[in-house]
Amino acid sequence: MARNWRTKSVEQSILDTDDPDTRLRKDLTWWDLTVFGVSVVVGAGIFTVTASTFANITGPAISVSFIIAAVTCALAALCYAEFASTIPVAGSAYTFSYATLGEFVAWIIGWDLILEFAVGAAVVAKGWSSYLGTVFGFAGGTLNLGTFTFDWGALLIIGIVSSLLVLGTKLSSNFSAVITVIKVSVVLLVVVVGSMHFKASNLTPFIPPSESGKGAPGTGVDQTVFALMTGGHGSHYGFYGLLAGASIVFFAFIGFDVVATTAEETKNPQRDVARGILASLAIITVLYVAVAFVLSGMVRYSDLRDAGKHPNLATAFGLNGVHWAATVISIGALAGLTTVVMVLVLGQSRIIFALARDGLLPNSLARTGSHGTPVRVTAMVAVLIAIAATAFPVSKLEEMVNVGTLFAFVLVSAGVVILRRTRPDLKRGFRAPFVPVLPILSIGACVWLMLNLSVLTWIRFLVWMAIGVVVYLAYGRRNSVLGRRIAAG
Numbered sequence: 001m002a003r004n005w006r007t008k009s010v011e012q013s014i015l016d017t018d019d020p021d022t023r024l025r026k027d028l029t030w031w032d033l034t035v036f037g038v039s040v041v042v043g044a045g046i047f048t049v050t051a052s053t054f055a056n057i058t059g060p061a062i063s064v065s066f067i068i069a070a071v072t073c074a075l076a077a078l079c080y081a082e083f084a085s086t087i088p089v090a091g092s093a094y095t096f097s098y099a100t101l102g103e104f105v106a107w108i109i110g111w112d113l114i115l116e117f118a119v120g121a122a123v124v125a126k127g128w129s130s131y132l133g134t135v136f137g138f139a140g141g142t143l144n145l146g147t148f149t150f151d152w153g154a155l156l157i158i159g160i161v162s163s164l165l166v167l168g169t170k171l172s173s174n175f176s177a178v179i180t181v182i183k184v185s186v187v188l189l190v191v192v193v194g195s196m197h198f199k200a201s202n203l204t205p206f207i208p209p210s211e212s213g214k215g216a217p218g219t220g221v222d223q224t225v226f227a228l229m230t231g232g233h234g235s236h237y238g239f240y241g242l243l244a245g246a247s248i249v250f251f252a253f254i255g256f257d258v259v260a261t262t263a264e265e266t267k268n269p270q271r272d273v274a275r276g277i278l279a280s281l282a283i284i285t286v287l288y289v290a291v292a293f294v295l296s297g298m299v300r301y302s303d304l305r306d307a308g309k310h311p312n313l314a315t316a317f318g319l320n321g322v323h324w325a326a327t328v329i330s331i332g333a334l335a336g337l338t339t340v341v342m343v344l345v346l347g348q349s350r351i352i353f354a355l356a357r358d359g360l361l362p363n364s365l366a367r368t369g370s371h372g373t374p375v376r377v378t379a380m381v382a383v384l385i386a387i388a389a390t391a392f393p394v395s396k397l398e399e400m401v402n403v404g405t406l407f408a409f410v411l412v413s414a415g416v417v418i419l420r421r422t423r424p425d426l427k428r429g430f431r432a433p434f435v436p437v438l439p440i441l442s443i444g445a446c447v448w449l450m451l452n453l454s455v456l457t458w459i460r461f462l463v464w465m466a467i468g469v470v471v472y473l474a475y476g477r478r479n480s481v482l483g484r485r486i487a488a489g
Contacts, residue, residue, distance in 0.1 A: 037280025
């Protein structure tokens, strides 16, 4: 059993990056990392989650939900920044956990991150496909084959971004920079034009009365764990809706942690990774809160709720008769979601790359090509995400991404405290302030948001984790590179 808790030293993690067969090219600067962070975050939240959560879960209080989620992310971001500057190795939370909490916990978090990035990329790819119809005037990127719906739009975008990633991370960054300028401009347009249709009366009631009772939305296994524990009997609107909204819009912030996965490909990771993480988080927080507040004032939550099952920002502008803005928003969403898919595929491939290099997955997946990128693992990730996005319906998957991400945040925050105690001698390019108080607050905030996810989400998450334990015991533990090194003495 002791071998399950063996740790991989920071020095060994860094030394492994010099293997010529698995070496990643160092091309990225702090600006590239900031672009990656903004490009993956701005899109998934603004264009797919904000409006539906406002209409169906929180009402006008959504801006408060965003602030709660932002504070939680900021606490975790400071912990990520310290780890990434100390252990500049691909793998993010997986690599950090391997150095502090042991191999088994590292595997669990790696398995968890596979879920986070794969499901996230599939969700966003399907969102991209749905916007195709709005932009180009047809039914969308789907094809009905009898009872089966083939989402060719999702397949198309996954194929495009995966090809760019194979050709080089720097090329991908330059592409992301161009697209990010477009979608940030669209977001600013939302704020400016939306404010012209702002009505203070739409903010009342700021926290709509809770909907509960048998058969009401947000009840049964669809209610949050916190609501179930406290007898809330429903998590749509009211105080429980506000908290549930924070846990859902947290999806909108997912992505800044992807910056940490690129530490090994950064020219000066000790300095630039922390800058990239914190700069991207600051930018997106300002944008999100502004959009959420403007949205709350330009349309009543009940009108947006009645406008469709999955309303978006374009829907809100359409209700105000600003159809040209709705079209522009759809174009921005299409561009924005492109880079979101790209960076999520990047993050997914780097996690599996790190697991394979350590022998917990087949080592052949860690081979890099002539462009200094992991070609095999990127191709495999593209195929898996494409299957999920094209063949399966998407429902409640945002919450699946959230629970996985929050779990990773908990372990990273705990790891900062542990590494401070066990390895105070390590050079840290960035030091999180107020340790251990800040990491403890981060853990508490993350657990709180996890409790405000639905019971069904927790059931699905635990099943996925159980599968991960089986895979580790059957393969990873026996083939671990660290295990073989220890056995060889």
